[in-house]
Amino acid sequence: MTELTRKDFVSDQIVRWCPGCGDYAILAQVQKLLPELGIPREKIVFVSGIGCSSRFPYYMNNYGVHSIHGRAVPIATGLKMAHPDLNVWVITGDGDGLSIGGNHFIHLMRRNVDLNIILFNNRIYGLTKGQYSPTSPQGLKTKSSPMGSLEQPLNPIAIAIGAEATFVARTIDGHLKHMAQVLERAAKHKGTSFVEIYQNCVIFNDGAFKYAADAATRPDNVVELEHGKPLIFGKKRDKGVRLNGLEPEIVSLATVSEKEILVHNETAPPSLAYLFSQMHHPHLPEPIGVFRSLERPTYDAQVQAQVDTAIQLKGQGDLHKLFYDADTWQVPQV
Amino acid sequence: MTEPKFLTYQDVSSVIIRFVGDSGDGMQLTGTQFTDTSAVYGNDISTLPDYPSEIRAPSGTLAGVSGFQVNFSSEDILTPGDAPQVLVAMNPAALKTNLGDLELGGTLIVNTDAFTEGNLKKAGYPHNPLEDGSLAGYQIHLVPLTSLNRTALHQIEGLANKDIDRCQNFFALGITFWLFDRPLTTSLKWIQDKFGKQPKIAQANKLALQAGYDYAENASLFQTRYQIKPAHLPAGTYRKITGNEALAYGLVTVASKGNKPILYCSYPITPATDILHTLAALKHFNVRTFQAEDEIAAIGAAIGAAFGGAFAVSGTSGPGIALKSEGINLAVALELPLVVVDVQRGGPSTGLPTKPEQADLLQVMFGRHGESPVPVIAPATPSDCFNVAIEAFRLAVRAMTPVFILSDGYLANSAEPWLIPNPDDIAPIVVEHATAPNSETGFLPYLRDPETLSRPWAIPGTPGLEHRIGGLAKQPMTGNVSYHPTENEQMNHERAAKIAKLADFIPEQTLIGPPSGDVLVVSWGSTFGAVHSAITQLHATGRAISHAHLRYLNPFPRNLGAMMSGFERIIVPEMNLGQMLFILRSHCTSHRNFIPISKIQGRPFTIRELVEKLTAILEERP
Ligand code: SF4
Numbered sequence A: 001m002t003e004l005t006r007k008d009f010v011s012d013q014i015v016r017w018c019p020g021c022g023d024y025a026i027l028a029q030v031q032k033l034l035p036e037l038g039i040p041r042e043k044i045v046f047v048s049g050i051g052c053s054s055r056f057p058y059y060m061n062n063y064g065v066h067s068i069h070g071r072a073v074p075i076a077t078g079l080k081m082a083h084p085d086l087n088v089w090v091i092t093g094d095g096d097g098l099s100i101g102g103n104h105f106i107h108l109m110r111r112n113v114d115l116n117i118i119l120f121n122n123r124i125y126g127l128t129k130g131q132y133s134p135t136s137p138q139g140l141k142t143k144s145s146p147m148g149s150l151e152q153p154l155n156p157i158a159i160a161i162g163a164e165a166t167f168v169a170r171t172i173d174g175h176l177k178h179m180a181q182v183l184e185r186a187a188k189h190k191g192t193s194f195v196e197i198y199q200n201c202v203i204f205n206d207g208a209f210k211y212a213a214d215a216a217t218r219p220d221n222v223v224e225l226e227h228g229k230p231l232i233f234g235k236k237r238d239k240g241v242r243l244n245g246l247e248p249e250i251v252s253l254a255t256v257s258e259k260e261i262l263v264h265n266e267t268a269p270p271s272l273a274y275l276f277s278q279m280h281h282p283h284l285p286e287p288i289g290v291f292r293s294l295e296r297p298t299y300d301a302q303v304q305a306q307v308d309t310a311i312q313l314k315g316q317g318d319l320h321k322l323f324y325d326a327d328t329w330q331v332p333q334v
Numbered sequence B: 001m002t003e004p005k006f007l008t009y010q011d012v013s014s015v016i017i018r019f020v021g022d023s024g025d026g027m028q029l030t031g032t033q034f035t036d037t038s039a040v041y042g043n044d045i046s047t048l049p050d051y052p053s054e055i056r057a058p059s060g061t062l063a064g065v066s067g068f069q070v071n072f073s074s075e076d077i078l079t080p081g082d083a084p085q086v087l088v089a090m091n092p093a094a095l096k097t098n099l100g101d102l103e104l105g106g107t108l109i110v111n112t113d114a115f116t117e118g119n120l121k122k123a124g125y126p127h128n129p130l131e132d133g134s135l136a137g138y139q140i141h142l143v144p145l146t147s148l149n150r151t152a153l154h155q156i157e158g159l160a161n162k163d164i165d166r167c168q169n170f171f172a173l174g175i176t177f178w179l180f181d182r183p184l185t186t187s188l189k190w191i192q193d194k195f196g197k198q199p200k201i202a203q204a205n206k207l208a209l210q211a212g213y214d215y216a217e218n219a220s221l222f223q224t225r226y227q228i229k230p231a232h233l234p235a236g237t238y239r240k241i242t243g244n245e246a247l248a249y250g251l252v253t254v255a256s257k258g259n260k261p262i263l264y265c266s267y268p269i270t271p272a273t274d275i276l277h278t279l280a281a282l283k284h285f286n287v288r289t290f291q292a293e294d295e296i297a298a299i300g301a302a303i304g305a306a307f308g309g310a311f312a313v314s315g316t317s318g319p320g321i322a323l324k325s326e327g328i329n330l331a332v333a334l335e336l337p338l339v340v341v342d343v344q345r346g347g348p349s350t351g352l353p354t355k356p357e358q359a360d361l362l363q364v365m366f367g368r369h370g371e372s373p374v375p376v377i378a379p380a381t382p383s384d385c386f387n388v389a390i391e392a393f394r395l396a397v398r399a400m401t402p403v404f405i406l407s408d409g410y411l412a413n414s415a416e417p418w419l420i421p422n423p424d425d426i427a428p429i430v431v432e433h434a435t436a437p438n439s440e441t442g443f444l445p446y447l448r449d450p451e452t453l454s455r456p457w458a459i460p461g462t463p464g465l466e467h468r469i470g471g472l473a474k475q476p477m478t479g480n481v482s483y484h485p486t487e488n489e490q491m492n493h494e495r496a497a498k499i500a501k502l503a504d505f506i507p508e509q510t511l512i513g514p515p516s517g518d519v520l521v522v523s524w525g526s527t528f529g530a531v532h533s534a535i536t537q538l539h540a541t542g543r544a545i546s547h548a549h550l551r552y553l554n555p556f557p558r559n560l561g562a563m564m565s566g567f568e569r570i571i572v573p574e575m576n577l578g579q580m581l582f583i584l585r586s587h588c589t590s591h592r593n594f595i596p597i598s599k600i601q602g603r604p605f606t607i608r609e610l611v612e613k614l615t616a617i618l619e620e621r622p
Helices: A023-037 A052-057 A072-082 A094-100 A103-110 A156-162 A178-186 A268-275 A299-312 A318-323 B027-041 B092-101 B117-122 B145-153 B160-164 B167-181 B185-195 B199-218 B243-258 B273-280 B294-308 B319-333 B361-366 B383-397 B407-412 B485-504 B526-540 B560-565 B578-585 B607-620
Strands: A044-048 A063-066 A087-093 A116-121 A167-172 A193-198 A222-225 A239-244 A248-251 A285-291 A328-332 B008-011 B014-022 B045-048 B063-074 B086-089 B107-111 B137-144 B224-227 B238-242 B260-267 B287-291 B311-316 B338-344 B403-407 B415-419 B467-471 B517-524 B545-549 B552-554 B567-574 B594-598
Touching: A023 A116, A023 A178, A044 A052, A044 A072, A052 A063, A052 B467, A063 A239, A063 B167, A072 A094, A072 A103, A072 A299, A072 B287, A072 B294, A087 A094, A087 B137, A087 B319, A094 A103, A094 A156, A103 A156, A103 B294, A116 A178, A156 A193, A156 B578, A167 A178, A167 B063, A178 A193, A178 A285, A178 B014, A193 A318, A222 A239, A222 B287, A248 B092, A248 B117, A268 A285, A268 B311, A285 B008, A299 B287, A318 B167, A318 B243, A328 B027, B008 B092, B014 B027, B014 B167, B014 B243, B027 B045, B027 B063, B027 B107, B027 B137, B027 B185, B027 B415, B045 B407, B045 B607, B063 B092, B063 B517, B086 B160, B086 B167, B092 B107, B092 B117, B092 B403, B107 B167, B107 B224, B117 B578, B145 B167, B145 B199, B160 B199, B160 B238, B160 B560, B167 B185, B167 B224, B185 B199, B238 B243, B243 B260, B243 B273, B243 B287, B243 B311, B243 B407, B260 B294, B273 B287, B294 B311, B294 B319, B294 B338, B311 B319, B319 B338, B319 B467, B338 B383, B338 B407, B361 B403, B361 B578, B383 B485, B403 B407, B403 B415, B407 B526, B517 B526, B517 B560, B517 B578, B517 B607, B526 B545, B526 B607, B560 B567, B560 B578, B567 B578, B567 B607
Parallel strands: A044 A063, A044 A087, A063 B467, A087 A116, A116 A193, A167 A193, A222 A285, B008 B224, B014 B086, B086 B107, B107 B137, B260 B287, B260 B311, B311 B338, B338 B403, B517 B545, B517 B567, B567 B594
Antiparallel strands: A167 A285, A239 A248, A328 B238, B014 B063, B045 B063, B045 B415, B238 B415
């Protein structure tokens, strides 16, 4: 097999996102990552729903389905059940994945189907031209909320943790190096890998993540989670996050010993990851990186295992036996 | 044993018996046991379970009554029968709700112990009907069933009264076995298989069955004992099967004959759920079942599985179809083969969850946005569900399309003898997946086969055929997104033509009776048994009337229009308010004289009501 390159994953379709949209960076990063995974191109499938991000599969040169609003997850689940050896990716957005497809989202997490789901979170409806989304901050003024959105935003990371996801991560479209690392880890994780990407919509919600995406302000507004390492951040890496009772707080390393700083553990019980998920700008640095990563049997492998076990116990199904497995009676020839 | 004084034996060709009681009384089991014994004895059988949608309504109430009707016969029968001739009523509520159906002069067996003041009140009886003479028109047999059963089972040590009373349905069954001269062996064996691990319970049930039988023999309960000889069905080996079982077995056969895994995706819904249960236990046939989080996820998973090259099915009832519509339309646009099973129930909304109706026809035909042609086929009898499941996949794979199966709650739960087919005689389901590019410019996912007009089925994992498909409008051949006006129009025409072309593939419509004349009755789906029996009766009285029963509802058989043109009047009996009639009218626009026979009571047609209505229509024009 000849080595695959980035170009092998670029389709002949013209990319139609708005110039400057954060989606471009994610597409480029995924196209760069795939050849490195050593998976044959024909085994890779991208499934999406509806929304700006969901055009993604058309721009990839492998198998793909651009489906209907909110339903990429069940389609990918069925595909994986039928064909467990495929490498399946779901591309979704905050509206597609958390609003209309919210139910499927949680059930995917708890089932732990072996696929990767990337949620482009731009906190707005782009394709329908700028209504507030389930992740929009309260008070956001949009065409459908001229006096400000009334709704408490959904926290996708917290939901994923609550639904017992085995891999939960967050990254930022403008932070290429970090995105590459997170996506690679997601791709290599066995089970459902959930990655939220802060994605800038230049048209309807420009700058929503400026605090985190901007290289100049990022070190002070974001803390990169690393397994086994303390939560230290700041341009000069002089600040840390300490637990005060059940509340995380920012402390200066000038006055507080590093030993008191919270240490990340990806395999800890979910309460730790949940606590991180509740850290929001501007009160606390917003965590990016892998919140949780643990091993649990995957749904598709267990589905296959049940089929194998059934065959082992009962032998390969025999129609004749099945049909006759009841009280039968003969009607003689007359 | 004392021989009753005037015991006579009488041969009868068929009997309809109905067991009714509280939902906790085990009437479904009793009916099933009676059916199994009669089937194994060689009678033709047809059953109609009738149970409340509540799992356990308060005991003794009218809402909690559960019933099971069996028609068993020495002749070929096609329906569970119109009115029962024998009614076994375990309590006042059961008597009250079912007495109206019992034939005048029919046999009534009543558990008098259950006619307490409390139960009478719950059933709304101001006086005890057993004492006020209101049952004078029936042959009534008063049996203190609970106490007789307790006395009989008294000898088994360590059994609580509660456990003893649970066996009283077998006591009642024993009485009916004696009355109709049935052997006890089939039920005794069943009890042993079922309760083998609980020897006391097994012993109790066996004893109750025997005690009921002996009681009927010794107590001179009946003056006549009936004999129903085995039926002369076509030679072969038979078993009993319900529509849902037959459908599940058909799907398993599809997996085996097509050499592919089958993925059944479903959200539990009455009356379709038994298909999920049956298939979940058959994983060794390479069956996978997916109990989805909702109806929408179920169709989604089926679409994903079809894209992945599996045989995908999503089974549900009418409310589920409504939720799946958008997903089905995606399958229409993607042009992927899959089967959607609609086990119809009474609607609209939650409607009558446990009762049958045929009112989803227009929904499956037209209930999606855009131009969305989908083939529809309907089984005629419970065992026909087996054939229809296989046929649905043949159509789906041939035309690369979702296909609807329209079953209903009656077919689903009703049982009949099934002449067990030889699996080797069933033709394989041939699937040819694309393996190589189909044009000089590479793989074109929507390049159509000139004969079937369908697109190739290329599945992920096939090198060189990587392609993207989606729900947006497409360019012909490439499938690339295109909003071009004429390209969109062309794709709509192509999809319609592809489905219409199935008419060349399916068999021509047949009829019984004269090929032309005054009246043609056109029926479809589960009404077959009642309509066919009614027509047979009318023929026996010399009436000229023809009958065509449709299996293929979309597209129609190619000769149907011409066939209908040969008749002056078309009568369409259906369990809705005229949906098939509506479609036939637009199919045969030259025809003006359509007459509906509608029934929408959550109950199948009876033969008698059809005979009466058809006779009246025939007599309008002597
Ligand atoms: S509307 Fe926003 S999210 Fe959509 S393509 Fe344009 S910039 Fe990107």
